[in-house]
Amino acid sequence: MPKSTFFNLHDSKRAKLLQAAEKEFARVPLSQASIANIVKLACVPRGSFYQYFHDKEDVFYYLLKLHTDKRRVYFLNVLKESNGDLMDSMDQVFRTMLIELTEEEHLKFLKNAVLNVTHEIEDSFTELFLGKQHEVDAVNQVRDLVDFDKLNIDSKQEFFHVMQILTSVTFRNIVDKLSRNLSHEEAIENFRIEMDLLRKGLSKANSEG
Amino acid sequence: MPKSTFFNLHDSKRAKLLQAAEKEFARVPLSQASIANIVKLACVPRGSFYQYFHDKEDVFYYLLKLHTDKRRVYFLNVLKESNGDLMDSMDQVFRTMLIELTEEEHLKFLKNAVLNVTHEIEDSFTELFLGKQHEVDAVNQVRDLVDFDKLNIDSKQEFFHVMQILTSVTFRNIVDKLSRNLSHEEAIENFRIEMDLLRKGLSKANSEG
DNA sequence: TATGTTAAATGACACCGTGTCATAAGTCAA
DNA sequence: TTGACTTATGACACGGTGTCATTTAACATA
Structure with a gap:
């Protein structure tokens, strides 16, 4: 489960993150998906990702x-x-x-x-x-x-x-x-x-x- | 499938490789297994691994x-x-x-x-x-x-x-x-x-x- | 034995992705 | 304004991958 920080986010930002993640997971299977791509798509710094999720499996x-x-x-x-x-x-x-x-x-x-x-x-x-x-x-x-x-x-x-x-x-x-x-x-x-x-x-x- | 080089190996070396691989895959699931560990267990240089197999999925x-x-x-x-x-x-x-x-x-x-x-x-x-x-x-x-x-x-x-x-x-x-x-x-x-x-x-x- | 040719071995290296951490920036209440 | 707490940020250390230039071995041929 995502961290509480994630659920405190504005709706729009939360949606943006999820959308970016879904896009990446649509591109390649889980094992090949990269957090680097997700944060790039969502336009958030890498560190933030770990503020919200434990790892890619989590999202x-x-x-x-x-x-x-x-x-x-x-x-x-x-x-x-x-x-x-x-x-x-x-x-x-x-x-x-x-x-x-x-x-x-x-x-x-x-x-x-x-x-x-x-x-x-x-x-x-x-x-x-x-x-x-x-x-x-x-x-x-x-x-x-x-x-x-x-x-x-x-x-x-x-x-x-x-x-x-x-x-x-x-x-x-x-x-x-x-x-x-x-x-x-x-x-x-x-x-x-x-x-x-x-x-x-x-x-x-x-x-x- | 392993490369032909692998099948040209001496039986003992082939067995050693497979045994090492099986041990590593017994330790952790595929996604967490590392080639580094397999070659260490089998006592072969890293480059050799790629002489025999395409990647870890291959083995x-x-x-x-x-x-x-x-x-x-x-x-x-x-x-x-x-x-x-x-x-x-x-x-x-x-x-x-x-x-x-x-x-x-x-x-x-x-x-x-x-x-x-x-x-x-x-x-x-x-x-x-x-x-x-x-x-x-x-x-x-x-x-x-x-x-x-x-x-x-x-x-x-x-x-x-x-x-x-x-x-x-x-x-x-x-x-x-x-x-x-x-x-x-x-x-x-x-x-x-x-x-x-x-x-x-x-x-x-x-x-x- | 000398020589050339092909197959195999080797490990340094460039590249990429991960997760962490120290620091900066907000938020809010007193 | 201050202090306490929460969130943001990106540089960095670490570890794993696959490649490649080079060395070594195997083997056929003259």
């Missing part, structure tokens, strides 16, 4: 969090409007993300973020759907919206694992779309196939028994 | 490939011995990996690799099961071993997606185990729950129809 994950928070709100709304249909909602969010990724700036930022996946980023993706891990309130927020009659699970404890599975597969599909430069149609078709497989199950036994 | 991914190749052979054997039961084989490989991860050196290397997940690493994990992407032979090698009567899929084209799903979820479980320091029992239990969910399907509709 980077803060930016990512801003993105994630926005999407999470959207996800919760979709879930409401679909009367708690979890699979359909994942589908909807996946499609919306693909559309968002046509906006040049955000695309490049997210592309660099996602392709250069660190464990923290996959976690932040999970948070999109489940909220901050181990924060029970956030998990409940989703769980209360989900229509369990549409899910094939015995215990509410299994719900957590359902979300883990859906998140892993969805994330994978986003990464694939970006790394292989798939068209929207291809990406959606791939995702549809995998969601269908998840719905009906991979093992034949159950459709016989 | 790193080569090491990772050596690990992956070894596991892939094992996976194919398990698949044979289980008469093509895909789900059971994934289970078996997952358990074996957990056991391998008790060996200190390899644990730390893989932990750093997996936690600091880059897109390339998840890809290399997929290759473990599917072989190099777009190399048709490698995919067929697995597909020919799989018993399709145990799988709930209509077309062989769906097989690829089944593997994608299984790989994503398995990979996620390995990452979780390492990042949250789960015990073997917990990790196996989590994995079992998710594999069961995948088997039976997430959606209720199919168990009714």
